[in-house]
Amino acid sequence: MINKNILKELNEYRKKLADQNHYSEPYFIFPNRTMHEIATLQPQTEEQLEEIHGMGPKRIEKYGKDILEILNKEQCIKQEHDEEDKKKGKKGKKGVQSKIGRFKMEEDEDLLRLAEEGLDAFEISKRLDRSPLAIVNRMEYYDYIYVPEEGKFKKDVHNEIPKYSNQGLFWTAEEDERLFKFALDNQLPIKEISKFLNRTEYSIQRRLETDGVFFDPKLNKWKRNKDLPEFHSKIGARWTEEEDKFLRSFYEKVITQEDLTDIATKLGRAEGGVGGRLIKLGFKHEKEKNEYRYRYMKEL
Numbered sequence: 001m002i003n004k005n006i007l008k009e010l011n012e013y014r015k016k017l018a019d020q021n022h023y024s025e026p027y028f029i030f031p032n033r034t035m036h037e038i039a040t041l042q043p044q045t046e047e048q049l050e051e052i053h054g055m056g057p058k059r060i061e062k063y064g065k066d067i068l069e070i071l072n073k074e075q076c077i078k079q080e081h082d083e084e085d086k087k088k089g090k091k092g093k094k095g096v097q098s099k100i101g102r103f104k105m106e107e108d109e110d111l112l113r114l115a116e117e118g119l120d121a122f123e124i125s126k127r128l129d130r131s132p133l134a135i136v137n138r139m140e141y142y143d144y145i146y147v148p149e150e151g152k153f154k155k156d157v158h159n160e161i162p163k164y165s166n167q168g169l170f171w172t173a174e175e176d177e178r179l180f181k182f183a184l185d186n187q188l189p190i191k192e193i194s195k196f197l198n199r200t201e202y203s204i205q206r207r208l209e210t211d212g213v214f215f216d217p218k219l220n221k222w223k224r225n226k227d228l229p230e231f232h233s234k235i236g237a238r239w240t241e242e243e244d245k246f247l248r249s250f251y252e253k254v255i256t257q258e259d260l261t262d263i264a265t266k267l268g269r270a271e272g273g274v275g276g277r278l279i280k281l282g283f284k285h286e287k288e289k290n291e292y293r294y295r296y297m298k299e300l
Contacts, residue, residue, distance in 0.1 A: 007039040009070045030054050037133045042071050042148035048122050051132050103138055120151035183222040247281055255294035
């Protein structure tokens with residue numbers, strides 16, 4: 001689960017950097033998704049930071065030490081609180097990588113087995129070739145919470161994980177209409193939108209960002225960044241022969257993350273959707289020099 005104290009510290013740190021560098025928006029330092037992953041996974045080393053979305057070598061070189069200091073500070077505070085609780089006789093709360101797309105049944109079996117063996121999210125990530133955040137999110141589906149300071153998963157006996165009936169389902173046109181009305185017209189906070197749509201706050205934020213809608217903490221409101229690409233109108237739609245033909249034109253090339261963004265924009269699709277389709281067409285998702293790429297494998 002996300003640590004809200006860490007997320008708050010990261011927000012303040014990012015805002016400070018944005019002001020110092022005269023950036024108009026804080027997410028130019030690093031995106032919201034990066035902060036959410038850091039606050040959820042709480043990496044302990046620069047090597048683990050490399051597994052976080054958006055944390056490439058340059059960002060780690062610039063901000064890595066500061067981020068790890070923020071995480072270390074929060075853990076020290078938590079340990080002090082835990083010791084105080086022990087003295088008072090209080091019991092602490094128990095908590096419960098490249099592949100994309102839905103987990104298969106055999107993956108779930110391996111996931112639960114590895115978690116029961118006591119492996120942390122980063123080690124399981126390497127074993128199953130999934131991102132650490134995907135591991136944490138999938139375990140929450142089975143009512144397990146990741147405890148970063150212990151490096152293990154625990155059963156959510158205190159029902160700390162919110163339950164959302166629409167979690168994991170494709171977004172519908174009706175939901176999209178309500179989502180943007182709630183955000184842009186009604187300016188509702190993300191917690192309220194989450195309750196109305198029965199979606200996680202992270203899912204809602206990602207959906208809004210797809211259409212270039214971001215929350216501006218200075219103005220305390222949602223607003224659209226007109227410089228970003230328009231909403232991916234084909235999310236959830238069936239892939240056409242023309243689209244597949246276009247993707248096959250990249251058989252002789254290596255598709256970088258930047259290429260993937262351009263392809264998604266051109267096709268009106270989400271990056272994750274394009275990535276999943278590339279894999280079905282015979283591309284392999286691999287990590288090369290701390291960057292994920294897609295390469296066509298003729299033997300597939």
